[in-house]
Amino acid sequence: MTSRRSFVATSLLGVAAAAQPFKSAGKEITLAPKKAVKHWVWTNPDEKDTEAELATRYKQYYEAGVRGMFFESDSEKHFRAAKAQKLEAHRWMWTMNRGEKSLLNAHPEWYAINRKGESCADKPPYVDYYRWLCPSKPEVLQYLKDQVNTILQKDYVDGIHLDYIRFCDVILPVNLWDKYKIEQTKELPEYDYCYCDVCRSKFKAWRGTDIKDIQFPEASLSWRLFRYNAINNVVNSLAVVAGSHKKAITAAVFPTPEVARRNVRQDWTNWNLTGICPMIYHGFYKEKLEWIGDAVTEGVHFLAGRFPLYAGLYLSDFANNQELHKGIELALQHGAAGVSLFGTPKQDVLDTLKAATTSSQKMM
Numbered sequence: 199m200t201s202r203r204s205f206v207a208t209s210l211l212g213v214a215a216a217a218q219p220f221k222s223a224g225k226e227i228t229l230a231p232k233k234a235v236k237h238w239v240w241t242n243p244d245e246k247d248t249e250a251e252l253a254t255r256y257k258q259y260y261e262a263g264v265r266g267m268f269f270e271s272d273s274e275k276h277f278r279a280a281k282a283q284k285l286e287a288h289r290w291m292w293t294m295n296r297g298e299k300s301l302l303n304a305h306p307e308w309y310a311i312n313r314k315g316e317s318c319a320d321k322p323p324y325v326d327y328y329r330w331l332c333p334s335k336p337e338v339l340q341y342l343k344d345q346v347n348t349i350l351q352k353d354y355v356d357g358i359h360l361d362y363i364r365f366c367d368v369i370l371p372v373n374l375w376d377k378y379k380i381e382q383t384k385e386l387p388e389y390d391y392c393y394c395d396v397c398r399s400k401f402k403a404w405r406g407t408d409i410k411d412i413q414f415p416e417a418s419l420s421w422r423l424f425r426y427n428a429i430n431n432v433v434n435s436l437a438v439v440a441g442s443h444k445k446a447i448t449a450a451v452f453p454t455p456e457v458a459r460r461n462v463r464q465d466w467t468n469w470n471l472t473g474i475c476p477m478i479y480h481g482f483y484k485e486k487l488e489w490i491g492d493a494v495t496e497g498v499h500f501l502a503g504r505f506p507l508y509a510g511l512y513l514s515d516f517a518n519n520q521e522l523h524k525g526i527e528l529a530l531q532h533g534a535a536g537v538s539l540f541g542t543p544k545q546d547v548l549d550t551l552k553a554a555t556t557s558s559q560k561m562m
């Protein structure tokens with residue numbers, strides 16, 4: 199780990215050095231243009247917002263360097279207001295975690311089953327809204343493809359943003375262990391999915407073994423890989439749908455490739471996306487600010503330039519704007535193409551975003 203990190207740090211310094219202007223015969227020549235920085239905001243559109251309020255708000259966002267919005271629900275008014283201020287407007291969609299009553303009633307058999315044989319349809323883990331679909335069922339994939347297709351047919355939608363695109367947390371972030379009174383130092387069967395008949399038979403067809411015959415399924419590397427691939431298949435199928443509309447597809451994911459695989463079976467560096475927003479919420483993991491830089495470094499390293507990484511920052515995790523400034527700088531200086539803010543950014547936050555972007559670019 200240490201050697202890889204230092205290797206990455208060295209590589210980044212190399213890139214940064216190459217981007218510095220140098221003087222030749224008194225004339226400044228820039229070897230490479232400064233990387234364009236693009237920031238995002240996650241938001242739930244409020245129908246009470248007026249057109250005038252939205253025009254003012256999105257203009258302020260643009261001036262601070264925000265270039266795209268992820269809207270948690272469909273609101274044509276908000277999408278068009280954002281686009282009028284030169285922001286991209288993307289639809290943020292809960293993907294595998296689907297608690298809508300209509301679906302629960304119509305297709306309880308689509309829901310994931312844990313290692314104890316319990317279904318998310320009637321026995322959700324941790325919280326009532328945790329209703330995870332099984333990614334191996336063809337009907338589930340078709341349902342999701344149809345939904346993405348319907349969303350992207352709308353002319354005011356610039357892209358799809360996948361959230362909850364993973365399995366249920368087999369391990370929760372450590373700051374939640376107290377809250378739920380669970381010590382998850384190992385994978386517990388009630389949080390380990392999916393052991394439905396379709397997953398079992400597909401695994402058996404692939405590796406010739408019934409997962410129920412494996413003494414420690416939580417230690418089976420093939421079983422892990424099978425589940426990474428199940429979600430990868432969903433994402434990459436949805437990416438084909440987005441591609442057919444020539445629209446963007448991005449996702450909100452766990453903070454680093456390693457944490458994502460370990461805690462939620464999410465193998466996001468193998469997805470065919472146009473961008474990714476790891477939720478680098480340092481407070482959730484009881485980490486210090488500096489860890490934002492570590493997480494970005496790891497993600498950028500394993501993405502190997504396939505698509506840009508935007509560091510998801512949780513505004514409530516920052517004690518003040520000075521900390522936020524540092525967090526944004528850490529993300530940009532370690533290779534993020536921008537940040538995505540969770541929380542409602544007021545003018546002071548927007549000012550901080552703009553200042554931290556400028557100071558980072560001066561250092562790069």
Ligand SMILES: [Zn+2]
Pocket residue numbers: 310311332333334335392393394395396397398
């Ligand atoms: Zn299943």
